[in-house]
Amino acid sequence: MMCWMCTIIGMSDRLPCPTWVSTLTMEEFARLERMSEFEKQYYDSGARYIAGADEVGRGSLAGPVLACAVILPRGLKIPGVNDSKKLSPPRRELLSRIIREQALAYAFGAVDPKTIDEINIYNATVAAMTAALDKLSIAPDAVLTDAMKLPSVTCPLRSIVHGDALSITIAAASVLAKVERDAMLTKYHEIWPVYGFDKHKGYGTKAHINAIREHGLCPVHRVTFSQKFTGA
DSSP states (O other): OOOHHHHHHTOOSSSOOOHHHHTOOHHHHHHHHHTTHHHHHHHHTTOSOEEEEEEEOTTOSBSOEEEEEEEOOTTOOOTTOOOGGGSOHHHHHHHHHHHHHHOSEEEEEEEOHHHHHHHOHHHHHHHHHHHHHHHOSSOOSEEEEESOOOTTOOSOEEEETTHHHHOHHHHHHHHHHHHHHHHHHHHHHHHOGGGOHHHHTTOOOHHHHHHHHHHOOOTTBOHHHHGGGTTO
16 A cells, blocks of 8 residues: 555555655655656657666776666656765665666666776766666667766767756666665675775775785776876
8 A cells, every 4th residue: 555655756566665755845855856857858858768877986996887777657756866975875775676666677787997997987987878778678768867978879868967966867877876886896895805895885095095005906906097006
């Protein structure tokens, strides 16, 4: 049985209604409405399926750059969805579960550290985001990205600066991408525990840099990003 708020925001009853959904404030509802404006423009022009795409790991010293593309049902507003960097890990995990359950389609694309070293991080990010879109089980009629232009995408595409804070679809993609990549780096920690990947997720913290200086690079480090810390 859905609560009244789940009915209004378009969530299905496939997951239990979180308490913070049923207590959604008008302020939060208005924020989600504002975050749906870019999507509304495409819907009003005749688009049926709108994909949001975002990446994570672009500035990391280790691990892949990973992108997610997601298509949400029209009108769906998931309380709490925002730029993943603004969310606590427990909230991201919960939102990721809800987004995966509610989305019409989602997919990931990743480019490994060796390829990043070969083609540079910008081109790797384009490749990861394009791959995520190509893997969607539903072909989008329009695409919204977080400040990325994708030359091979043939449908209408809008690149939005700070899109993960301004578009609900891009924000949903940012949450899925962050949770997926964090899980990957946590698994890397089990293989190479001396670097603390479970804590910094590959980014250049003081502890990570000190570990590189002490132990050198491991196979998932990006040489072009990390070699300067080895003293080589």
